[in-house]
Amino acid sequence: MNKFYLATLLLFINFYVSAQNNPEKLYAEKYGEMAVSEMKKTGIPASITLAQAIMECGAGKSKLAKQANNHFGVKAGRSWQGERFGNFRKYESVEAAYLDRSNFLTGRKNYASLFKLDPCDYKGWAKGLQRSGYAASKRYASDLIKCIQRNQLYNWDGEICKEQPVILVSDSLSAITASIVDEPENQPVVSEIKPVYHKVKKGESLSTVAKKYKTTVSKLKSLNSLHSVKIKPGQRLRVK
Structure with a gap:
């Protein structure tokens, strides 16, 4: 060795x-x-x-x-x-x-x-x-x-x-x-997209946030490990 x-x-x-x-x-x-x-x-x-x-x-x-x-x-x-x-x-x-x-x-x-x-x-x-x-x-x-x-x-x-x-x-x-x-072979470098966050405002719902960022409610739930669609003002959500 x-x-x-x-x-x-x-x-x-x-x-x-x-x-x-x-x-x-x-x-x-x-x-x-x-x-x-x-x-x-x-x-x-x-x-x-x-x-x-x-x-x-x-x-x-x-x-x-x-x-x-x-x-x-x-x-x-x-x-x-x-x-x-x-x-x-x-x-x-x-x-x-x-x-x-x-x-x-x-x-x-x-x-x-x-x-x-x-x-x-x-x-x-x-x-x-x-x-x-x-x-x-x-x-x-x-x-x-x-x-x-x-x-x-x-x-x-x-x-x-x-x-x-x-x-x-x-x-x-x-x-x-x-x-x-x-010993592993050289791997290609894959560029990754920096995540985007949204701070929930009063009156917003998960649906309106999804519409604003052209995504879906299910995608937002998955990104943020949410078990329901309930969100509250001040909460920080990852949207991309």
Whole structure:
């Protein structure tokens, strides 16, 4: 075996083993697709969603996450009609927690400025969350950015931003091994169309949005992982 490939393989084995012992990376692999789904529906960067969850619930290891499926530390408050876990909201599933957190950001005026930002600009979103008063810590934005960078969470934004593919740690070793055994031929570069988003205005329906962009309701539902035709003002929809 070529010494270069052997060294590369050993490097990735070491990386793979260390990654398996990293709860933050394991959390991202487990819930990354869920964060991407919310990004498609709302425009909130998947990297931001994952970083907030990792910081708030200790990468899924906190008591609140394990017993209440609350991965974002959302408190119940007087208006909360669901189950409670102490002073916090309790969810039937982690997916419900992710959806509720998206609704929390999209439904409040103080976060409206965030949705004017590029969904691929995770640094801008981190700073915007801090400016909007999401957390009291003055280091909140920098902590979010550091979490994203050390775990390469920006890769999860790539599925929508078309910057780079999502690469799971569990896939890395097999990919390198395959390249050693059978080196792939050069592949043609295929240019991809940058996605287009629309912010829902008052009075608009999924049908009127589809008509505006000369597409179909079913196509919009597919692009945004929608289970119904219900949309609301301020919601960010991918239309192309």
